[in-house]
Amino acid sequence: MVMKVLSADHAVAWAVRRAKAEVIPAFPITPQTLIMELLAEFIADGEMDADLITAESEHSVMSIAVGASAGGVRTFTATASQGLALMHEMLYAAPQNRLPVVMVNVNRSLGAAAGIWVEHNDSMPERESGWLQVYVEDGQEALDMVLQAYRIAEDERVLLPIMVCLDGFILSHTVERVEVPEQEDVDAFLPRFKPAFALDPEDPSTINAIVPPEYAMEMRYQLDRTVERSKMVIKEVDEEFKERFGRGHGGLIDTYKMDDADHALICLGTATSTARAIVDELRSQGRKAGLIKLRFMRPFPHEELREVCSGLRAVGVFDRSIGFNRYGPVFTEVSSSLSGQGLKVTDHIGGLGGRDITLRDMRDIYAIIGSDAEGKEVKRVNWHGLRGVQT
Numbered sequence: 312m313v314m315k316v317l318s319a320d321h322a323v324a325w326a327v328r329r330a331k332a333e334v335i336p337a338f339p340i341t342p343q344t345l346i347m348e349l350l351a352e353f354i355a356d357g358e359m360d361a362d363l364i365t366a367e368s369e370h371s372v373m374s375i376a377v378g379a380s381a382g383g384v385r386t387f388t389a390t391a392s393q394g395l396a397l398m399h400e401m402l403y404a405a406p407q408n409r410l411p412v413v414m415v416n417v418n419r420s421l422g423a424a425a426g427i428w429v430e431h432n433d434s435m436p437e438r439e440s441g442w443l444q445v446y447v448e449d450g451q452e453a454l455d456m457v458l459q460a461y462r463i464a465e466d467e468r469v470l471l472p473i474m475v476c477l478d479g480f481i482l483s484h485t486v487e488r489v490e491v492p493e494q495e496d497v498d499a500f501l502p503r504f505k506p507a508f509a510l511d512p513e514d515p516s517t518i519n520a521i522v523p524p525e526y527a528m529e530m531r532y533q534l535d536r537t538v539e540r541s542k543m544v545i546k547e548v549d550e551e552f553k554e555r556f557g558r559g560h561g562g563l564i565d566t567y568k569m570d571d572a573d574h575a576l577i578c579l580g581t582a583t584s585t586a587r588a589i590v591d592e593l594r595s596q597g598r599k600a601g602l603i604k605l606r607f608m609r610p611f612p613h614e615e616l617r618e619v620c621s622g623l624r625a626v627g628v629f630d631r632s633i634g635f636n637r638y639g640p641v642f643t644e645v646s647s648s649l650s651g652q653g654l655k656v657t658d659h660i661g662g663l664g665g666r667d668i669t670l671r672d673m674r675d676i677y678a679i680i681g682s683d684a685e686g687k688e689v690k691r692v693n694w695h696g697l698r699g700v701q702t
Contacts, residue, residue, distance in 0.1 A: 312496075312556075317489045319450040319482035320345035323389070323415050323475075325489075326457035328359050329497040332387040332413075335363045336375035340394040341427050342483040343417040347389060369394040373401035380410035380472075381518060383509025385461065388412070391479060392419035392433045399437070405472040406441025406534055408518055411464030411504075412472040413457060414442075418580070418631075419479040420664045428665020429479040431580070431632035435608070435640045441534055443473040443541060444609045446579040450489045452560055453477050455552065458492075459560075461501055462548045469541045470507075471534075478581045478631075480665070492556055500555050542610050563612035565604040566619055568594060572601025574684040575620070576659070576676060577645055578629045579605040582668045586629070589673040593681075600677055605641065613648040625655040625684035627676055631662040637692060655683045661695035672696050 317325065324346050327335070337347040353359035366372045372388055380386045390398060395416055405412050420430035431446075438444050443463065447453045453475065460473040477483060510516065522530060546562040553559030568590055569575060578586045583604045593600040603619055603626075605612070620626055626649070630639025638646075642658035649656060659676045662668045672695040683689045 312493060313491045315489055315491055316486050317450055318345060318484055318486050319447075319453040319477050320417065320484070321349050322450040322454040322489045322491075323457055323477075324349035324353070325491050326454040327387045328353050329492065329494060330387070330458060330461050330501055331360070331385065331503070333361050333384040334375070334379035334386045335361055336366050336372040336379070336388050337363060338366050338369050338372050338390070338394060340369070340391050342419060342479040343389040343391045343394075343415065345483065346415060346417075369397040370401060373398040373405075376412045376414070377401060377404045377408070377410060380405070380412045381408065381510050383504070383506040385504040386412045387414070389415040389417065391417040392421055395433050395437065396421060399440075402437060402440045402442060404519060407530060409470040410472060411461070411470055413460045413464055413475065414472065415453075415457065415475045415477065417479045417483045418476055426664045427479070429481055429581075429631070430663050430665065431476070431630075432663075434474065434476050435632045437474070438608045438640070441471065441538070442609065443471055443538065443607070444476060445473065445607050446476045446605070447482070448581055448583045448604070450482060450485075450487050451558075453482065454489055454491065455556070455558070455560065458497060458501055459548050459552055461504075463541065463544050465504055466544045466548075467507060469537060469544050471537060471541065476580070481581045496555065500552065538610050542612070545607065545610070561604065561606060563607045563610070564615050564619065565606060567602040567604065569601040569603065569619060571599055573599045573623060574625045574627075574680045575601035575603055575623055576627045576629060576680060577603045577605050577616070577641070579608075579641065580631060582629055582631065582662060582673075585668050585670060585673045588670060589677055592674075593677060598681065600681070608641075608644070611644050611648070616645065616648045617652065620649055620652065620654060623654060623684075625657070625680050627657045627659050627680040627683075629676065630658060630660045633660055633663065657683055657689060658692045659695055660692070666696050668696065
C-alpha cells in the first residue's frame with residue numbers, strides 16, 4: 312500500500328493504471344480532464360501499457376469504448392456534463408450488448424446557463440440507460456470503486472457497464488490522502504479480463520443487429536433482471552474488497568448512527584460528509600438523528616432502504632438535482648421504495664450549479680425532518696441555500 316496526496320481525478324487515474332485497462336478513448340471536458348492527462352503521462356512514460364485514443368467528440372468516445380469492449384479488452388473512459396449528454400445515444404449500446412465498460416462521470420451542471428460546477432442533473436437522466444450507477448463521497452472511495460466496478464461489471468452474472476459518479480471540483484480538484492494498493496494485490500483481486508465472447512476477424516460475427524418485436528421485449532426483460540441481480544454481486548465484491556484491503560463502503564447503502572435513530576436523511580455524494588457532521592452535533596444534544604448514505608442509483612436498493620427505514624418517524628431526501636416539476640429524482644425513487652410504510656418523507660433540494668451545501672443548510676434540513684418526526688406541519692419540498700425567500 313502506497314500513501315499519496317491526490318485529487319479524486321488522479322486517484323481514479325491510479326485505479327485505472329492498477330486495473331490495467333487496455334483501451335482508453337478520450338475527449339477533454341472539465342472537470343474530468345485531469346484523469347486523462349495523468350493516464351496519458353503514465354502511458355508516455357512507459358508505466359502503463361494501454362492505447363489512449365483521442366476522439367473528435369464524446370459520441371465517438373463511447374462508440375470506441377463499445378467497439379473495444381466488444382473486442383474483448385478492458386476499457387475505460389471518463390466524461391462530464393455536456394459530454395455525457397452527447398454520449399446519450401451510444402450509452403444504450405453497452406448494456407444491451409452486455410459490455411462491461413467502466414466510465415467515471417465527474418458530475419457537473421448542464422447548460423444553459425453554462426457552468427462547470429457540481430450538479431447531478433447530468434448523470435441522473437442516464438440512470439434509465441441500463442448502466443449501473445454509483446456515487447462516491449471522497450477520493451479514496453473513488454479509487455476503490457473503480458477497482459470494484461471492474462469486478463462487478465466483468466462478473467459473468469452481470470456483464471454490464473458501470474458509471475462511477477464523483478462531484479466536480481469538490482472531489483475532482485481537491486487533494487487528500489489516498490491509499491493506492493500495490494499492483495500485486497490488485498492483480499489478485501482483479502485478474503485479467505477473460506470475455507465470454509469477443510469479436511474476432513478470424514471468426515466474423517455480428518452484434519447489435521436489428522431486433523424484431525418477437526425478441527425485443529425479452530432483451531429488455533433480461534436486462535432488467537440482470538440489473539436487479541447485480542445487487543448480490545455488488546455486496547459480494549465489497550465484502551471481498553474489505554477482506555483484502557481493510558476497508559469496505561457498504562455495498563448498496565451505508566449507514567451512520569442508525570441503530571436508535573427516529574429520523575434520518577438519505578444523502579449521496581459529498582453532501583454526506585456535511586450531513587455526518589450535523590448528525591454528530593445533534594447526537595451531542597440528545598437528538599436521535601441518523602444518516603443513510605445512498606451509494607447506488609442503479610440498481611436502486613429498494614429492499615435495503617425499506618429495512619433500514621423501518622421504525623423511523625420521518626425521513627428526508629437530499630437531491631443535488633431537480634426534475635423541474637416539483638421533486639428531485641432521488642426523492643421520487645425513495646418515495647416509491649417506501650410507499651405503504653406510512654413514513655413521512657420530505658425532499659431537500661440544494662447544491663445546484665455548484666452552490667455550497669453549508670453546515671447551516673444541513674442544520675436546517677435536519678430541523679425540518681425533526682419537526683416532521685414530532686408531527687409538526689412542514690413543507691414536503693424544500694429548497695436550501697436560495698437567495699431570497701422561498702414561496
